[in-house]
Amino acid sequence: MDKHEEIVDARGLACPQPVILTRRALEAAERRSVTAVVDSEAARDNIVKMATALSCSVDVDRQGKDIYIHITKPEHFGTALETHENLLFFVTSDTLGKGSEELGKLLMKNFFYALTEQGGLGKVIIFLNSGVTLACSGSPVLDYLYELQQDGAEILACGTCLDYYRLRDRLGVGQITNMYTILEYLQKIPRVIYL
Amino acid sequence: MPRFEHPDLLLGCGVPDDAGVYRLRPDLALVQTVDFFTPVVDDPYLFGQVAAANALSDIYAMGATPLTALNLVAFPSCTLGTEVLSEILRGGCDKVAEAGAVVLGGHSVEDDEPKYGLAVTGVIHPDELITNHGARGGDLLVLTKPLGTGILVTALKGGLLGPGEEKVLGETMAALNGGAARAMREAGATACTDITGFGLLGHLREMAFNSGMDVEIEVAALPLLPRAREFAAQGIVPAGAYRNREHLAPYVEIVGEVTAADQDLLYDPQTSGGLLIAVPEERKGELLNALRREGISRPRVVGRVIGNGSGKITVRGI
Numbered sequence: 001m002d003k004h005e006e007i008v009d010a011r012g013l014a015c016p017q018p019v020i021l022t023r024r025a026l027e028a029a030e031r032r033s034v035t036a037v038v039d040s041e042a043a044r045d046n047i048v049k050m051a052t053a054l055s056c057s058v059d060v061d062r063q064g065k066d067i068y069i070h071i072t073k074p075e076h077f078g079t080a081l082e083t084h085e086n087l088l089f090f091v092t093s094d095t096l097g098k099g100s101e102e103l104g105k106l107l108m109k110n111f112f113y114a115l116t117e118q119g120g121l122g123k124v125i126i127f128l129n130s131g132v133t134l135a136c137s138g139s140p141v142l143d144y145l146y147e148l149q150q151d152g153a154e155i156l157a158c159g160t161c162l163d164y165y166r167l168r169d170r171l172g173v174g175q176i177t178n179m180y181t182i183l184e185y186l187q188k189i190p191r192v193i194y195l
Numbered sequence: 196m197p198r199f200e201h202p203d204l205l206l207g208c209g210v211p212d213d214a215g216v217y218r219l220r221p222d223l224a225l226v227q228t229v230d231f232f233t234p235v236v237d238d239p240y241l242f243g244q245v246a247a248a249n250a251l252s253d254i255y256a257m258g259a260t261p262l263t264a265l266n267l268v269a270f271p272s273c274t275l276g277t278e279v280l281s282e283i284l285r286g287g288c289d290k291v292a293e294a295g296a297v298v299l300g301g302h303s304v305e306d307d308e309p310k311y312g313l314a315v316t317g318v319i320h321p322d323e324l325i326t327n328h329g330a331r332g333g334d335l336l337v338l339t340k341p342l343g344t345g346i347l348v349t350a351l352k353g354g355l356l357g358p359g360e361e362k363v364l365g366e367t368m369a370a371l372n373g374g375a376a377r378a379m380r381e382a383g384a385t386a387c388t389d390i391t392g393f394g395l396l397g398h399l400r401e402m403a404f405n406s407g408m409d410v411e412i413e414v415a416a417l418p419l420l421p422r423a424r425e426f427a428a429q430g431i432v433p434a435g436a437y438r439n440r441e442h443l444a445p446y447v448e449i450v451g452e453v454t455a456a457d458q459d460l461l462y463d464p465q466t467s468g469g470l471l472i473a474v475p476e477e478r479k480g481e482l483l484n485a486l487r488r489e490g491i492s493r494p495r496v497v498g499r500v501i502g503n504g505s506g507k508i509t510v511r512g513i
Contacts, residue, residue, distance in 0.1 A: 046430030159452035
């Protein structure tokens with residue numbers, strides 16, 4: 001078998017064995033992809049959750065009683081929360097700094113442009129209040145954010161804020177999150193930059 | 196199951212509740228329950244304690260006082276050795292003693308997989324019974340133990356828990372609900388049930404349906420065990436949580452942002468979970484103070500009873 005691929009046969013095993021065996025296989029550094037075979041919906045859902053939390057791409061395929069879950073690791077594997085050099089950008093406004101609104105918008109655009117130069121790995125960007133408009137279609141920095149995300153950054157937008165501004169359908173990048181996750185990130189990541 | 200009719204049968208198979216109740220005298224009723232399960236932790240003494248706390252909990256959920264208990268044991272004595280069984284029984288007996296009750300004896304059978312639990316008998320004045328069907332519109336819902344034991348037991352089985360987390364999990368499951376029962380009697384609870392295998396939403400559904408009420412739950416108020424949400428997000432979720440969700444989904448409406456991990460926690464089957472107490476809003480402070488006096492550190496108002504309905508549960512996100 002190709003050493004870059006591995007099949008984890010977790011049929012007949014009770015939770016949490018399927019998800020743990022699959023995670024171990026993914027963590028073996030040289031493998032690019034892992035296929036897990038399970039025969040219960042619970043094991044399937046658990047493995048999909050785990051792989052998604054690790055930013056893997058997942059493809060599920062059912063063959064009779066067996067469920068095949070094909071998982072491909074992202075280029076930079078590992079959860080953002082697990083590395084220690086994380087940086088959190090806490091963006092609570094659509095403009096940068098106090099003063100002219102026009103200038104503030106330009107500065108914000110420049111800021112994210114500059115950030116793309118540094119790459120996205122290890123960065124978490126959380127958008128709150130009017131900051132969420134930056135992650136929505138029509139935003140001047142949407143392309144930069146998309147680039148950062150491709151590069152490994154985790155981008156989160158406050159769901160309550162998107163609802164307030166009626167922008168939920170227009171979110172262009174990242175995931176919708178809630179105050180629990182935001183608080184957890186603020187506490188876990190030692191370096192926070194407030195914008 | 197066939198139903199029995201008897202003038203002194205106050206609560207039996209026909210009315211699903213935490214324990215059965217039979218009136219002996221106008222001022223005295225028997226409250227009886229039985230529960231046993233397979234080990235949830237490796238330490239046999241802790242398993243005994245957890246199984247006993249879990250069995251006693253059904254008595255407490257009725258507002259009653261436990262008096263006597265009988266051991267129920269299934270054990271592979273050839274493969275596991277009798278010292279393991281002695282430790283399980285010592286754990287169980289210590290818990291029963293802590294509850295102020297006594298173990299009268301028990302029964303054991305040979306089985307490939309160990310199982311342990313107890314049949315428990317308690318007493319109560321029939322007028323002081325706290326059933327799961329007395330909740331009224333406007334009542335607040337208070338939960339006395341953190342959620343997430345099913346998820347953390349799953350993580351423990353996978354070797355993912357640190358010693359600190361394992362200790363908190365063990366202490367939570369082994370904690371008696373006796374203090375919570377005393378507090379709710381004092382504060383005039385209208386209904387109560389204990390949270391076990393059907394998860395918070397499963398037992399809440401039973402309370403809401405039996406009371407003829409609709410209820411709502413705030414995700415932002417749920418007390419959780421350390422790392423339970425993190426493990427849920429990583430797929431360390433017991434199969435029972437998925438079964439619970441399948442059964443309950445038709446009665447549950449999600450409003451706002453509720454993550455998949457938070458939903459898993461709402462359906463997570465609990466081992467020896469806390470009491471879910473309905474209390475009139477004006478007596479909330481009294482209940483919370485009484486619970487804290489009893490040593491319950493994080494009692495939480497997790498939701499409210501909305502009013503007449505058919506047992507619908509609204510879950511509000513954060």
